[in-house]
Amino acid sequence: MAQVRRHSLADQAAELLLARIRSGEWELGERLPGETTLAPQLGVGRSTVREAIRQLAGHGVLTTRQGSGVFVTALDVREDWDTVLRRTDIVTVLEARIAIETEAAALAAARRTPADLRAIRRTLAARAQRRGSIEEHVDADTAFHRSVVAASHNPILIELFDGFTPRVRQAMIEMLRLHGEWGSGPDHDAHALLADAIADRDDRAATASSRAHLLFLKEALA
Secondary structure, rough: OOOOOOHHHHHHHHHHHHHHHHOOOOOOOEEEEOHHHHHHHHOOOOOHHHHHHHHHHHOOOOOEEOOOOEOOOOOOOOOOOOHHHHHHHHHHHHHHHHHHHHHHHHHHHOOOOOOHHHHHHHHHHHHOOOOHHHHHHHHHHHHHHHHHHHHOOOOOHHHHHHHHHHHHHHHHHHHHHHHOOOOOHHHHHHHHHHHHHOOOOOOOHHHHHHHHHHHOOOOHHO
C-alpha cells in the first residue's frame, strides 16, 4: 500500500486518501476507518491524518459527524467554477442555460409578482431600444433574461445564470457580428412571447418559448 515519502505530509496524505476515494474503495456516504487505522496505512501520524481530513472536508469530499466519524460526501474535489466555465465550449454552456432557463421560465410563470412582471416588461422594452451597438444590445438582452430568472424566486438558478453571463457575453457579441441584423423582428418577438406567457401564468408556453429561443442560439453558435 502506498505511503507518504516526500515533504508536505498532510498534503500528500490528502492526495492518497482522495486517490483511494476516486478508486471506489469507499462509496458515497460510507464511513472512513478511524485515524488509528489510516495513520499506519499512509505512513504518517494521527495528527497528519486529521489535517488531511480537514483539507478534504474543506473541498467538500469528506465531512466529520460528531460522535459518528468521517464520511465521504463527494467522490472528487470540486473544481473552481470559473475554471470550469473557461475550459467549457460555448455550446455546452448553452445546453446548461437551456436546462436552467426553461425551468426558471416555468417557475416565473407560476411565481411572478407584479413587480417581477414590471421588471420583465421594462427590460423587454429596453432590449428593443438599446441597439446603438452590439455590446449594448447583448447587455440589454442579458438583463431581460435575468429578469425572467429572477422572477423564478430560486436563488440557485439566479446564481447559476450570473455565473454563465461572462462566458456567454463575448460569444453572443461575436455571433451577432457575423449574423448582421439583430435585435428586431422574429428574435424580439420570441422574447415578447416569453414575457406574455409569464404574464399569463402559462408555464408550458413559457417553457416552450424559452427552450425554442435558446435552441436557436445553440444552433447559431454550433
